[in-house]
Amino acid sequence: MLRIATLNINGVRASLRRGFDDWLAGRDCDVVALQEVRAPLHALPEGAFGDYHVVYEPGQVAGRNGVAVLTRERPVAVRTWDAEVLVRAPGEEHLHTEPAPDDVPLARGLSRYATEGRYVEVDLAEAPVTVASLYLPKGGLPAHLQKPGRMREAPDGGARYRRKMHFLDAFARQLARTRRAAAARGREFLLMGDLNIAHGPLDVASWRRKTQMEGFLPEERDWLDAQLSPRILVDVVRRLHPDTQGPYSWWSWLAGAYEKDTGWRIDYHLATPRLARVATTAVVDRDHRGTRLSDHSPVVVDYDLARLLRDRGSEHYGSTGTTQEGRP
Template identity: 50%
Template sequence: MTTLRIATANVNGIRASVRRGFGTWLEQRGPDIVALQEVRCGVDDLPVDARPQYRLSYDAGSRAGRNGVAVLARWAPSAVRTGFGSRSFDHEGRYLEVDLDPPDGPPLTVGSLYLPKGGNPDYGPEWAAKQRRKLRFMASFGRYLTRARLDARRAGREFLVLGDFNIAHTRADLANPTANLRQPGFRPDERQWFGRLLGPRTLVDVVRSLHPHDTGPFSWWTWRGQAWGNDTGWRIDYHLASPALAAGAVTGGTDREPSYEDRMSDHSPVVVDYAV
């Protein structure tokens, strides 16, 4: 039996994240697979420190300086797929999926997701439109996720979707649930949709399974005010794994940096070790 270390990180701009220490984190933690979101640059502009000794799969999308999802892996993928069959969203660089064949582990299908943030309809028509767009993305992506999970199972592959879902699923997934009931990311319809993705035979929220009674561990904190220092955060970055893969999770949680000044992004990486 061996261990796969797998991470997801919304880097909020890879070039800025590298300046803040992403390369050092990558070297010290040594994950085998890393899903990245909000990479925000063209392929030719990716810093070398963002991918030492890794094979890069990347969809930058068509919006310069926006979005962008990637997977770094120690092995070359046998297949790479971008998007999820949506003419409305596939050009935005929000979903990338790779097939990986670790030499000492099961075949894997790994997805990197950056789901839209949405907006609070109470703030006016523009924000309401953002939220409607998020819900359309969720509906389309949810249907795709079912197909992708079943396709992976038929092919004898474990399935893992990683990334920034921009949804806190339960009251244990943010510091101030009551104050945020109407905010995007914690609205009832979003949380219900997320819950429908999960089940003992479908997908498992791996970090919650490892921390069933904890509040958090959070993965996002606003840059503003004292949110970081007070740990007033949200858990919106996830590992959702097929049941057999999830059952092998040994340890996992958020790599929260030691201080505000050491932050690589407004998100911190979420890392899980899987015994396979």
């Protein structure tokens, strides 16, 4: 079995204080995608990622963003949108830089976001899968929906909304390229992360009240809908929980939201169809020993690796030529 998780950590130092290291050591994940690590390299706490190989793209926005993928085995290859990727093996004291291959050139319009620490992907050594971690911009409201006095942020004339929609347009092109490139390498593709979009009424509490809120605008939902197809990418959690309200993965820190479970499902596993078919369980770790790790919670999915290999008709793959028997 291959256990894979995604978590918007909302600051690695704050999450460590809440028990992230203990959760990571005990959850027995093979792969963990992280978003909003929010730490420059020199400020990463010692041992923050336990015994995992870490690939970290901090970006160049001070105190913001930052995405990572943690793996049990050293990845076969690493890619990001910037010129270099940052890699550390277990036991190493410092991260070091490695050039990222340019076999998937950036789509038109995406270069303006390349240094923001929003995307990194790896080819797993233990499975024929390319795994990506994405932090998609939160965005804002279009100008006609902005009402001064009823917003937590100052009105901006729709600037944040336009920026998010521009990102979505560019990323859709990049996602198609990346997925096809993974297929050309003989790999399945799994996109994980905080998409800052709830897809449908089952994905947000009191959804009728949210239709004019960022993250649940019709055009955002339409964009996500266009990325999903039984032949292209599948929402793994929704496939396993087709009629469930939620399971939510984000709750406001405001009093009562978490306790009442009035949340949003905005953290996803989006997988190519063959990989999605072998997902056996999907759970949200709402807390760890009574403590929230972040305003998000980990979304953990088990994938039947043995079945995936049978479906692909091969027991050997990648540059290592190895297979994984899986946990009992």
